[in-house]
Amino acid sequence: MKRILGLALIAIAGTAGAATLNVTIDNIPDAQGNIRIALCSHADFLRPTCQYTAQTPARSGSVQLALNDVAPGTYALQAFQDRNGNRKLDRSFIGMPQEPLGFSRDPKLRFGPPDFDQADIAVTPAGGAITVHLITH
DSSP states (O other): OHHHHHHHHHHHHHHTTOEEEEEEEEEEOOSOSEEEEEEEOTTTTTSTTOSEEEEEEOOSEEEEEEEEEEOSEEEEEEEEEETTSSSSOOBOTTSOBOSOEEETTOOOOSSSOOOHHHHEEEEBTTBEEEEEEOBOO
16 A cells, blocks of 8 residues: 555656646648647757647637646647648758647747757746747748
8 A cells, every 4th residue: 555655656756847738839721631749858859759749620820739747847849730631840851841830939940940059948847838830831
């Protein structure tokens, strides 16, 4: 019995300080496909291995998503409209994005994606809210 109680306390302690990040994705051009988001650590930024992900059907205008149980830390959020449901950002033969995309802090996209430092945000134990504006190329 003591062992079960100890394991329960460890599980509760592991989620202590975990936050909810409320995300608004804005400037969605149409209702085609899904909006996919990923909150990434520096090591996982721009990779398919981000720990915190969510998706919702696209809606013209904006949608809201929540990422729950986020450990406090520094992250960058990446978002895109997966219009064809293939779960990846489609690109042209020269690498230009073919689907609307955006990043936390709305950095200017010039010749490729932003660096982590241009999109990083702090998630505190209290959580928070951010808005990302999608852009099309």
